[in-house]
Amino acid sequence: STGRESTGNAGDTGATVSGKISLTYLQKQGDQEYFIGEAAGAKAKAAELGIDLKVVNLGNDANKTVSEVQSAIAQKSNGLIIVVPDPAVGPQVVQTARDAKIALLTSDDQICTTGPDPSACSADSLVPRIGFSGAQMGGEVGKRAAEEFKKSGWNPAETRIISAWKQDVTVCGDRVKAAKEAFGSAAGTGVQNIDVATDNTPTGAQDKIAATVTANAGVKHWVVWGCNDENVQGGVTALQNAGFSADNVIGVGLGAYLACKGWGSGKPSGMKAALFINGSDVGALAVQTMYDRLRNGKDFPKEAFAPTKMVDAATWQASGVKCS
Amino acid sequence: MQLSVETTASGGAAVRDLGKRFGAVQALDGVTLEFPAGQVTALMGENGAGKSTLLKILAGDQPPSQGEVLIDGKPVVLHSPAQARAAGIRIIPQEPEIIPHVSVAENVYVGALPHSAGRRLDRAELGRRIRADLDRLGFTRVLDPELLGSELTPAQRQLVEILRALTGEAKVIAFDEPTSSLSEQEVAALFALIRRLREQGVAVVYVSHRMQEIFQLADRVAVLRDGALAGVLDAARTSEAELVRMMVGRDLSAMFVRERVATDRVVLDVQDLRTDDVHGVSLRIRAGEVVGLAGLIGAGRSELALALAGDRPVLGGRVLLDGTELRPGSPGAAIRAGLGLAPEERKAQALFLYRSVRDNISLVVLERLRRRRFVRRGAERELAGEYVDRLRVRTPSVEHEVRKLSGGNQQKVVLARWLARRPKVLILDEPTRGIDVGAKAEIYQIIADLAQQGVALLVISSELPEVIGLADRVLVMQNGRITGELDRAEASEEAVLSLAMADDLAGATREGKTE
Amino acid sequence: MTSTTLAGSAPRRVTLLVTRVGGQNLSLIGALAVVLALFGLLNDNYLSWNNVQVIGQAVTITGLLAVVQTVVIICGGLDISVGSQAGLASVVSAMAFTSAGSNALLGMGAAVGVGVLVGVLNGVVIVYGRVNATIATLAGLAAYKGVAQLISNGRAQGYVLNDSVFIFLGRGKIAGLPVMIWILVLVATAVHVLLKYTDIGRNIYAIGGNDTAARLAGIRINKYLVAVYGLIGAVAAVAGILLTARTGSGQPVSGSEGLELKAITAAALGGCALRGGKGGIGGTLLAVALLGALENGLTGQNINAFWQNVAQGSLLVVAVVIQQRRSGERAVGLPA
């Protein structure tokens, strides 16, 4: 065969499943806090609905993504929910699912049926998705940072922003970009930004940001954001070690799972706020949506969002952030 | 005349009903033998007869399949070399085991380094001890204790092993072919040492293929054949012929005499060759000529051989083979031009221990054995088999891994490789190291045949009778220079030695500069 | 004494046979059988032809890299940069494809060209720069990844799933077997024949077994080493092209990162001694299959990623321990 038989729009027939439903949830970065929460939410929901759910960790591996999709199909899953490590692998995933006539839903990150770039995808070619939007998350972070900045009354010339992320993770880039844009429009003044390349781990970020801070000795105040809590937490710790008091640091986390730890201790922290995104909500919603489709024939919505919430030292507990 | 083999309580070591099996091979077969204190017991036998295996069991290096070892009449447990050392047993193994990146001093005292109660190493004491040892044994001039293991020549490695065995209190010391890479001087020093050990009441076990040495040193001679004890003889009352018969099971033809077949055609022409260790050597070898190369340890014979083979950066001079200049620095080019070298260190320079006998033999003749780059297995096996038979390599099959062969048999594999190649010029560096009497004769015969076929041969050997017996002409080296040439009629052991030790003016100048 | 007198009795012959077929390989076959049987019992779909193909495709890219890793390990070298090389090739293939106006052959040609170049560079740095192979290719691991990220700006490049050649590579079948698997089979067979049946292969084993001896036997070691690293570059490029075909675009890092460790694991588990001179393609492929079958089975049983880590680690150890017990080696010092 040439491999191109089913490029048509056949695929998912829309038929319902009467027996036991079996689903596979494929996640990128499955060993990361957020996705662990997502998996837990999905499992709880699956147990509640009495369906069979497998969770697969794809790491950052686009190739494994294809393998695991094929494997799930060979294992006769009825539906796939996927968070791709890289949206470019999307079309291949869609194609493979279509060939097998199996329902496909994405969570967190978008994928496009016809090309590698969701942002250049016509709306009707986007695969139905449950989650948050990277641009929206980044926007929230930038907005909150701008608020804190205005409140502080710092001199922009004496202030720098650190954007810390793993530069080859595209969704990280999206968030940071959105944060920069939101800050720019909300803060009114321009503050110089320094991009710091990290490996998305707290120690990696800490070392890189420590180096950056010493290399920029004249700076008095710092704003830190990044791809996730790891980056921001690492940055806040580096600044603390470099002798910056908490009131000269504005860290805005993304996730809140590390930010909460410092808040719990009751000491003043450079971590001023964090966007709480509850993976478990997304996981549960995705499973429920797939269930509705497979059991009741209800069409997928084009997009459904789980709530995000900006939290800080005062509000995190009330907002349901759980700290391990 | 045979001696009785019952165990006495007079001290020393003994083995009782000792057996060892390696898969298909019965290396030792119910050997009961005594090594009395204050005597030198020689252990003889063909390659693969089981001598090293017996010693390895004594060393605690190999567990026996059956039987036991006794010290002072009492059985001892030898589960590890540590236990053997504790029991007073020391073995100088056939292949020296050297630690490359530490000094000679540490190499000698490995496992028994002087240290404080806090385990702090006492370097000063270590230095004192090693210098005293070298002094006592007369090795001061040939072994610098500061050298690293990786910098040692084969002879020096051997000396390190000997020194190692003498650390601590020993009741039994076994030497496994200790002289195979030593020259006369060191051999003399070693013999003096062994005699001293005997006087001190140590039980000495001495393994060698060199008859002369046996008669010089041994009180008793034990002969192994196919892993079993063929008999024990009183050294003073036996003869070479009797020993050979006992080892081989038949009489060997009388001493080998080679006829001169040299032609006038110069095959190898070396002009003023210079490398780091070779200082302006010129020599010519004709088709059918066998040239011997003699010298003491470190005289530079092996360096010359390696330089001819293209393995050393050349500083000056040329090497012509059949009139065509060899490209320096490329052993491949030398081989293709028709020069072959069987190097002296079989393990380091020649063998692929984890490959089969077949693979090891065929490596340099693959061009002849291949069809369109595919090796013809049948032809290859046939060729390997032929040389295994001719050289009496004791191996279960040509597919056997070389590391499982005895030392002498490994040496035969190295020779087989180069004999199979049939080059125009063949350099043999210590070809009969560790080879038994029977096979030695066979190798001499092959050398004669090659000469007959017009091959030019350069034979390096530390065994003077061998060089003298084989060669049409003997060249003597010292300090990287050729210091003399003797033709067949002139070549006697005394003549060669006096040239080898002659004061070398140029060498002395070089020493002067070093200081 | 002739060779035949010692050739021995029947049981000896069997031992000989086992050594020749490879005790290691037999153990791997045993382990593979156990894994297949176990998961086959637990899951009806596991042994389906469908799933077997899925496993085969999943291991193809690792398998290709493991095959060439085997060659370089036999030589006594190592290549830690194979994953980065594949990533670079993936990006190059997609970018060249795109800029050549969707010409698949050109894209693939460019990738292989770059691959060979990079491989030869490795070889030259190692041989003539005198840099230890581990360090040199560790440096390559970082450097080639960096180059791939730079030319791609860290993003997936191009889109090849509108091209029939790439689709054929990624999803096509020949005689019912996926094209990817065919490619692995082809490459592995070619390398196996090279190693076992040609004088070139003999020389490769010789170099790894004892480089001094190999040199004195006239083998041009330097030429061989550079060629072997060049071969790695070429095959890593093929792996990179398949990565592109499979994921639909050129991936600078994703899908290739970490493959070096998998390739080395497979080679080592398959019986390659890291000191060189020993090993073979058969063992490596068996190890690749074993690891692939294990991973697929564990995922199919819904074992979570954490348990999979524990299970994979433990099983790897258990497999080797059993293998070694069988061979009855003495427990002293470090095993090879």
Next chain:
Amino acid sequence: MTSTTLAGSAPRRVTLLVTRVGGQNLSLIGALAVVLALFGLLNDNYLSWNNVQVIGQAVTITGLLAVVQTVVIICGGLDISVGSQAGLASVVSAMAFTSAGSNALLGMGAAVGVGVLVGVLNGVVIVYGRVNATIATLAGLAAYKGVAQLISNGRAQGYVLNDSVFIFLGRGKIAGLPVMIWILVLVATAVHVLLKYTDIGRNIYAIGGNDTAARLAGIRINKYLVAVYGLIGAVAAVAGILLTARTGSGQPVSGSEGLELKAITAAALGGCALRGGKGGIGGTLLAVALLGALENGLTGQNINAFWQNVAQGSLLVVAVVIQQRRSGERAVGLPA
């Protein structure tokens, strides 16, 4: 013939001296000087005492692992699981701390205990299970990571920055120098003394240099190997504790993943031959410092991650090539 003729000519003596004092170390010092001078010129703050401390702290965890990696490489072994061991220790320290009602000593004790256990397990699997060290610790890499993830459910555990001991470890100073750096200095010095000045250390070199010689000399190799792996476990646990102190909570994976490669890189760059018997703490520490100074400098210059990869890879190669050129080694075959 006198000893002088044998000891070789004058130039050889010099080469000998350089090799023994450490040509490798001299070259590393040179490279470090170049890096410091270069970035010092480009950035005024680079050579500030502040930044030097930042570099020191950034390399402490890797440095600790590199020090013990050096020991095991000298023995002829390898430990690819050090990163996972550190991660496991980090989680254990935080969890034990929390469940012991914020008892820092108990937390740390538990971590070290588990570390030693895991290390000894590695040693036993290798020595008595006859599993090649690379494979065994590769298995450990997966397995211990899995265990860390399992007991933590993959989440960062506890919060220790309300405890003065942990704060002291992570941020405290003694005599103006961060505690972390003191710990590295202490461990490195102790290991250096062990290797160079005790018979135990010399036996370790002997084992790695020629295990047969060591065994025949009565050194109990097995005991040594198991002890060395145990030591690695203990030091990796210290690294894990520092990871906890630094990040504020127990990290199962983050911050420790990939450290094995860094540790091995440092040891190899520092002059350890991977076949054993050679190397020392001095070289390893210099290599750690070089890599740390480089990374810090590149980040300070705001070089993006992609260029950093390329730069690090290339510089690593260039450093070694220059080093080798100086030593004038002949370019044949694989360098050790």
